[in-house]
Amino acid sequence: MPLTNLVYDGTFEGLLTAVFEVYEHKLDKVKLQKGPLEAGALFEEVKEVITDQARAQRVLKGLKQRLSSIGVQRLYAAHLADMEGEDTTLLGFIRYAFDTKDNIEEDYGNRYVMRVSGLVRMIRREKHRMEAFVRFQKLQDGTFYSAIEPDFNVLPLLIRHFKSRYADQKWMIYDLKRRYGIYYDLHDTEFITMDFSEANYPANVSAAFTEDETLYQDLWKTYFTNVNIKSRKNTKLHLRHIPKRYWKHLTEKI
Amino acid sequence: MNMDRITRKLGILADAAKYDVSCASSGSKRQNKDKGLGNASNGICHSYTEDGRCVSLLKILLTNHCIFDCAYCVSRKSNDIERAAFTVQEVVDLTINFYRRNYIEGLFLSSGIFKNADFTMERLVRVAKKLRTEHNFNGYIHLKSIPGASDELMQEAGLYADRLSVNLEMPTVAGLKLLAPDKDQKDMIKPMAYLKHAIIQNKDEKKLFKKAPMFAPAGQSTQMIIGATPENDSEVLRSANYFYRNFNLKRVYYSGYVPVLADNRLPALNTSVPMVRENRLYQADWLMRFYGFRVDEIVDNTSPHLDLEIDPKLSWAIRNMQAFPIDVNKADLQLILRVPGIGLLSAQKIVSARKFGKLNWEQLSKIGVSVNRAKYFITCNSSQFERRDLTGNNIRQFILASSQSKYLKNNQSQLSLF
Numbered sequence: 001m002p003l004t005n006l007v008y009d010g011t012f013e014g015l016l017t018a019v020f021e022v023y024e025h026k027l028d029k030v031k032l033q034k035g036p037l038e039a040g041a042l043f044e045e046v047k048e049v050i051t052d053q054a055r056a057q058r059v060l061k062g063l064k065q066r067l068s069s070i071g072v073q074r075l076y077a078a079h080l081a082d083m084e085g086e087d088t089t090l091l092g093f094i095r096y097a098f099d100t101k102d103n104i105e106e107d108y109g110n111r112y113v114m115r116v117s118g119l120v121r122m123i124r125r126e127k128h129r130m131e132a133f134v135r136f137q138k139l140q141d142g143t144f145y146s147a148i149e150p151d152f153n154v155l156p157l158l159i160r161h162f163k164s165r166y167a168d169q170k171w172m173i174y175d176l177k178r179r180y181g182i183y184y185d186l187h188d189t190e191f192i193t194m195d196f197s198e199a200n201y202p203a204n205v206s207a208a209f210t211e212d213e214t215l216y217q218d219l220w221k222t223y224f225t226n227v228n229i230k231s232r233k234n235t236k237l238h239l240r241h242i243p244k245r246y247w248k249h250l251t252e253k254i
Numbered sequence: 255m256n257m258d259r260i261t262r263k264l265g266i267l268a269d270a271a272k273y274d275v276s277c278a279s280s281g282s283k284r285q286n287k288d289k290g291l292g293n294a295s296n297g298i299c300h301s302y303t304e305d306g307r308c309v310s311l312l313k314i315l316l317t318n319h320c321i322f323d324c325a326y327c328v329s330r331k332s333n334d335i336e337r338a339a340f341t342v343q344e345v346v347d348l349t350i351n352f353y354r355r356n357y358i359e360g361l362f363l364s365s366g367i368f369k370n371a372d373f374t375m376e377r378l379v380r381v382a383k384k385l386r387t388e389h390n391f392n393g394y395i396h397l398k399s400i401p402g403a404s405d406e407l408m409q410e411a412g413l414y415a416d417r418l419s420v421n422l423e424m425p426t427v428a429g430l431k432l433l434a435p436d437k438d439q440k441d442m443i444k445p446m447a448y449l450k451h452a453i454i455q456n457k458d459e460k461k462l463f464k465k466a467p468m469f470a471p472a473g474q475s476t477q478m479i480i481g482a483t484p485e486n487d488s489e490v491l492r493s494a495n496y497f498y499r500n501f502n503l504k505r506v507y508y509s510g511y512v513p514v515l516a517d518n519r520l521p522a523l524n525t526s527v528p529m530v531r532e533n534r535l536y537q538a539d540w541l542m543r544f545y546g547f548r549v550d551e552i553v554d555n556t557s558p559h560l561d562l563e564i565d566p567k568l569s570w571a572i573r574n575m576q577a578f579p580i581d582v583n584k585a586d587l588q589l590i591l592r593v594p595g596i597g598l599l600s601a602q603k604i605v606s607a608r609k610f611g612k613l614n615w616e617q618l619s620k621i622g623v624s625v626n627r628a629k630y631f632i633t634c635n636s637s638q639f640e641r642r643d644l645t646g647n648n649i650r651q652f653i654l655a656s657s658q659s660k661y662l663k664n665n666q667s668q669l670s671l672f
Contacts, residue, residue: 108607109617132298136355144354161296167289168390169354186289215257216351222261223352226268227313228303231512232527237306241299251357252301 003029008049008087010034012079015087016056016063018049019094032087059094066097071105077127078119080153089115127154131161133242134173135251137217138210144171147249155182159189217251224252264348266338270318270329271364274421274477275509279310279359279394281472282416290390291353294416294472298359311362311396312352316340316377320366324423324434325517326482329366333515339368345381346389353393360394360416361385371402371441379407382414394472399449401441408448412456417472417504420445425493429483432519442476446501449474453502473504480535481528482511482520488558491538495549498542508535534560541566544598545591563654568594571631572646578631579639583612595627627653 004027008014015032022030035048063072079090092112097104107113129150136144144166155175159182162171166184172192174181180193247253280297299308317339318329328335349361363381368374378397385391397415399408411418420442424430427439449470456469476497480490494506510532513523538560541547545567552566553559561569571578571594580589582596582604590601600622607613607621612635619625630649633639644652 104610106603106606107610108603108621109611109613111620114617114620128298131296132300134356138355146356164286165293166291166354167286168291212351216355218257219261219264219348220352220355220357222264223268223312224301224303224309226265227272227309229272229305229307229512232305232307232529234306235304238302238304241302241306241308250301251355 002045003031005046006030006032006049007035007046008032009051010082011051012076013053013056014049014051015079015090016059017052019059019091020052020055021047021049022091022095023098030088030091032091033085034087063094063097066100067103067105071103074105074120075116077123077157078116080157081119081123082153083119086115086119089119123152123154123157126150126152127157129246130154130158133246133250134158134162135249136171138213139208140210142170142210144169146171146173147176148173149177149245149249150175151245153178155180158182163189220251260344260348263338263340263344264314266336267315267318267340268313270366271313271315271362273328273509273512273514274313274362274364274398275307275507276362276396276419276475276477276505277308277310277313278417278472278475278505279396281504282394283471284392284394284416284468286392288390290392291350292360292391292393294360294392294394296359300357300359310359311394312349312358312360313362314340314345314348314364316345316363316365316374316381317368318366319368321369322367322434322436324437325515325519326423326433326479326511328514330515342377342380342384346384349385349393350389350391353391358393360396362396362398364398365400367400371400372404372407375400375403375407375411379411379414382411386414396472399445401437401445403445405445405448408445409452412449412452412470413467415470417475418445418449418470419475419477421477422493422497423477423479424483425478425480425485425490426483429485432483446474446476446497450501473502475503475505475507477507477509479511480508480532486558487531487535487538487560488553488555490535491542491549491553494539495542506539508532508539530562531560534562534566538566541570546588547592564650565594567592568627568650568653572650575646579633580631581633582618583608583634593628593631595624595629595631597622626656 006018006021008018018032021027063075067075075090075093089112093116096110096112104110104113108117130148134146134148136146139145155173155178158173162173163184168186170185172181172183174194180191182189183192242250242253277299278297280295282294284294286293297310299310301309303309315329318335319337319339320329320331323331345361345363352358353360363378365374365378378400382395382397385395395415396417396419397411399411399418399420401420408418422439422442423434423437430437430439453470453473456466459466478490478493490508497503497506510528511521512527513521513525516523538552541552542549547570551570560566571592577592580593582590587601587605590596590604591598596604603621604613604618607617614635615625615638618628618634630644
C-alpha cells in the first residue's frame with residue numbers, strides 16, 4: 001500500500017478527524033501533517049482532511065474509553081506543542097491506544113508513548129515558565145497587560161491558572177508570535193486578536209500606563225539587583241533557569 | 255509613596271535578607287476566596303538571581319536594626335552599616351503591587367530584633383494580618399518567627415501565615431554559643447515545639463470541622479549556616495534528622511557561609527563559599543526524605559564528611575557493592591531508588607513500564623535513567639552488564655572520568671591543582 005499523506009488544519013479536532021479517516025479507509029502507512037495543501041511528492045497520495053466536529057467527537061469518545069481523563073488531557077497538551085513532524089507521533093500513539101485492549105498510557109518502553117511523554121514534558125515546562133515569566137504592566141484603564149513569545153502554543157493552558165489567581169483585576173496576556181491573546185474582564189476570559197500596528201502597540205506607549213507603573217518596575221529592578229549574592233555568581237545556572245530568549249519581556253532583565 | 259526613600263529602604267532591607275535561603279512557596283493550599291487576590295500552593299519561581307538562586311517571594315527584613323550581635327550576621331549591632339525600617343503599610347503596598355504584576359508568589363518577612371522578641375514579632379504579624387483581612391490577599395506568606403516570641407503571637411502568626419520558620423543558625427549548640435552569644439537554642443526550640451503541636455492540633459480540628467481556620471498549612475522549616483563553625487557533615491545531618499523527626503519540619507535549609515565580616519571566630523573574608531558541600535548536603539537531605547536512606551547509611555564515624563567529588567547516593571553504592579547488581583525488571587521500587595543515576599520519577603516510570611514488557615538499556619535511557627552511572631549497578635533485558643569484575647574504586651574512577659562536575663568551573667581553588 002502506498003504512503004498516504006493526510007493534510008489537516010492543525011486543530012485538535014482536525015487531528016481527530018484525520019484519525020477517523022485512517023480507520024474509515026483502513027489506511028496503513030500514513031504521514032500526517034498540517035496544511036496548507038501543497039503539491040505532494042510524486043509517489044505519495046495526498047489527501048486533505050476536512051475538519052468534522054461529529055467525527056472528531058466520535059474519535060474523542062473512543063479515546064476516552066481507552067485512556068484515563070488525564071491521558072486525554074496529555075494528548076491534547078502534546079498536540080499544542082505544535083512541532084514539525086510530531087503529528088505522526090500523535091497518530092502513532094492514538095493508533096496504539098485503539099489497537100491495544102489495555103490502557104497503554106504508562107508503557108514507557110513504547111516509542112510513541114515515550115515521545116508523547118517527552119512532548120508533554122516540554123510543553124508543561126513552558127506552561128510553567130509562562131506562569132512564572134508573565135510580567136503584567138498596569139494600563140490606565142486598570143487592565144494588567146502582558147506580552148509573551150513562548151516556543152509552544154501554551155496560551156490555552158494558562159487560562160485556569162491566571163483566572164484563579166487574578167480574579168479581582170482585569171488582565172490580558174498576548175502571544176506576539178501567534179498573534180492572539182486571552183482577556184479576562186472580571187467575569188470570563190475570551191480569546192482576542194488585536195491589530196498591533198506600531199502606533200498602538202501598548203508596550204511602546206508609556207502614556208498608556210498608570211503613573212506608578214514605572215515606580216513599581218524600578219522597585220522590582222532594585223529588589224532583583226539587591227538579592228543577588230556576588231560571591232556566589234553562577235552564570236551557567238542563571239542562564240539555564242532563565243534562557244535569554246525570554247529576557248525581552250522580563251522587567252528585571254530589560 | 256516617596257520614591258527615593260522607598261527605593262533606598264528596599265535596597266537595604268532586601269540586601270540584608272538575602273542570606274536567608276528559604277525560597278519555597280509550595281505546599282500550601284490557599285484558594286482565592288470571594289474574587290480576591292491570589293492563591294498559594296503552586297511553588298512558582300518567578301525569576302532567578304545571577305547566582306542562580308530562585309526568586310519566588312519578596313524576601314525582605316522589616317528592619318535591619320538589631321539588638322543582637324551575632325558574628326555571622328551583617329545586621330549585627332556592632333556592624334557599621336546603614337539602618338532602615340519599613341512601616342507595616344509599606345510592606346503591604348510592595349507585596350500587593352509586586353503580586354499584581356506577577357513578580358512574586360508572596361511575601362517572606364523576617365526582621366532584625368527591634369527591642370525585644372515580642373515587640374518585633376507583633377509587627378510581623380500585623381503585616382500578615384493586614385494583607386489577609388484588609389486586602390483579601392491569598393498569596394503565600396512566610397513569616398520568620400523571632401526566637402523567644404510568645405505562644406500567643408505564634409498562634410496569631412499561624413492563622414495568617416502559610417509557613418513559619420525559626421532559624422537554628424548553627425548546627426550545634428556549641429557552634430551557636432561561639433558565634434551568637436546573645437542567642438540560646440532553647441529560645442528557638444520553644445516556638446518550634448509550639449508550632450508542631452498547633453499544626454497537629456489544627457489537622458485534627460480540620461478532620462472534624464471542615465471550616466476550622468487554617469494554621470500554617472505549609473508547615474515549618476529551619477536553616478543552618480554551614481562552614482562558619484567546624485561541625486562535620488555527620489553532625490550537620492544528624493542535627494537535621496533530629497529536627498525532622500522531633501518537630502515535623504518540612505525543610506531544613508543549609509546555607510553555605512558567605513564571609514561578610516572580619517572576625518577572628520570566623521573563616522577569613524576571602525574564603526570561598528562552600529557551594530559544593532552545600533549541594534552535597536541537600537542531596538543527602540533528599541536521600542533521607544524521599545529515598546528511604548537512614549542518616550547513618552549516608553555518613554558514619556568512618557566517613558563523617560560527604561564526598562565532594564561524587565554524590566552521596568553513588569558514594570553509598572560504592573561502599574555497598576554487595577547490594578548490587580539489581581534487576582530493574584524485578585526489584586522493588588525501594589531498591590530501584592537506591593541505584594545511582596535513577597531518580598524518583600524514573601524509578602516510578604520503570605515500575606509502571608515493566609508491566610508491559612521487560613526494559614532494555616535504550617528504553618531505560620529514554621525513560622530518563624542516567625545510564626552512564628546506573629550501568630554498573632543494574633541488569634536489565636540485555637546480555638550486557640558493565641560491571642564485570644570492577645571494584646568500587648574502579649567504578650568511581652570511570653564515572654569521574656566520563657562526567658564533568660558542574661561545579662569545577664566555579665571553584666578556582668580546585669582548578670589550580672591541575
